Amino acid sequence: MKYNPPEIRSVQVTRYVTPLREGGSLPALVEADDEFLYVLKFRGAGQGVKALIAELIGGEIARALGFRVPEIVFSYLDEAFGRTEPDEEIQDLLRASEGMNLGLHYLSGAITFDALVTTIDPQLASQIVWLDSLLINVDRTARNTNMLMWHKELWLIDHGASLYFHHSWQNWEEQAKRPFAQIKDHVLLSKAGELDTVDTEFRAILTPELIRSIVSVIPDAWLKGAESPFETAEEHRQAYAHFLEIRIAHSEIFVKEAQYARKALI
Structure with a gap:
């Protein structure tokens, strides 16, 4: 039986909504160009891209086994995205995360x-x-x-x-x-x-x-x-x-x- 790779969409982050201050990774709620909200995991955070790889592999294995997992998307941050962010810690994180990050569809009200x-x-x-x-x-x-x-x-x-x-x-x-x-x-x-x-x-x-x-x-x-x-x-x-x-x-x-x-x- 042939297995096709998971279909991972790509989105462009258009708006930083609010930080989700959980642990040291500072994920954030963002809006993308498809007008959906996502919990964004940053490549520039503590464990870097390894945390994103674990998130991707773990989430898609869970989905293949029949579990409910929020949609995973590749999320792009433009190099100019963080220039107007007043919080220096968040600004540094955004600058360190330019390029491809990972987002999970936000389950509003969960x-x-x-x-x-x-x-x-x-x-x-x-x-x-x-x-x-x-x-x-x-x-x-x-x-x-x-x-x-x-x-x-x-x-x-x-x-x-x-x-x-x-x-x-x-x-x-x-x-x-x-x-x-x-x-x-x-x-x-x-x-x-x-x-x-x-x-x-x-x-x-x-x-x-x-x-x-x-x-x-x-x-x-x-x-x-x-x-x-x-x-x-x-x-x-x-x-x-x-x-x-x-x-x-x-x-x-x-x-x-x-x-x-x-x-x-x-």
């Missing part, structure tokens, strides 16, 4: 998911725990769930802290086979009683062809530079694919770790 208020069934909880174990996503805890309720449906957001191995790329092939110990802090772990079933279903979906189709859309501009340990953007891109393929092939390692951590909770 509220933060609260596990004490909204009940999640074991299958959905297991699916989200499996996804975050695959992506080594450290940022889905009770303190910061990174899930929203919008029109009575659950949406997953903010995968920028995933795939943290790529901040060094040391022994990355071995890291792909490691358990994910931080899963013990996952907000839905206690509900995730169907991990074995989900593992079988999700492994069948995430074929090497599908993974390669997703990583193929990572822009060359995000894969080149002094920090890249690879000679070419394509080699860099394929390393992401290979990491994920290895991790999926050895998913029993992170599934067992999640099951062990869950037993300790209940």
Whole structure:
């Protein structure tokens, strides 16, 4: 079966609406030339383009698995965009982020998911725990769930802290086979009683062809530079694919770790 790459639209940012002061990355609410609002993740923020790559890969894998994820778009900032910004910190961020950034469609009126208020069934909880174990996503805890309720449906957001191995790329092939110990802090772990079933279903979906189709859309501009340990953007891109393929092939390692951590909770 042939898998086509995700269709990622490109938009031009036309208006900076307001900063969203969450953590140190200073995402912002912006308007684009299609007249929609987006949560913009800046290439010039703390973790740079690596956070954007993790957001792109994590979001599109989640979408391929059937989760609700806000539309991801490539968002362009013109070099003159920040000249009139009075806040020096924001102005510096805008200047450092000229070119291609990443935006997520703004879910107006959405509220933060609260596990004490909204009940999640074991299958959905297991699916989200499996996804975050695959992506080594450290940022889905009770303190910061990174899930929203919008029109009575659950949406997953903010995968920028995933795939943290790529901040060094040391022994990355071995890291792909490691358990994910931080899963013990996952907000839905206690509900995730169907991990074995989900593992079988999700492994069948995430074929090497599908993974390669997703990583193929990572822009060359995000894969080149002094920090890249690879000679070419394509080699860099394929390393992401290979990491994920290895991790999926050895998913029993992170599934067992999640099951062990869950037993300790209940």
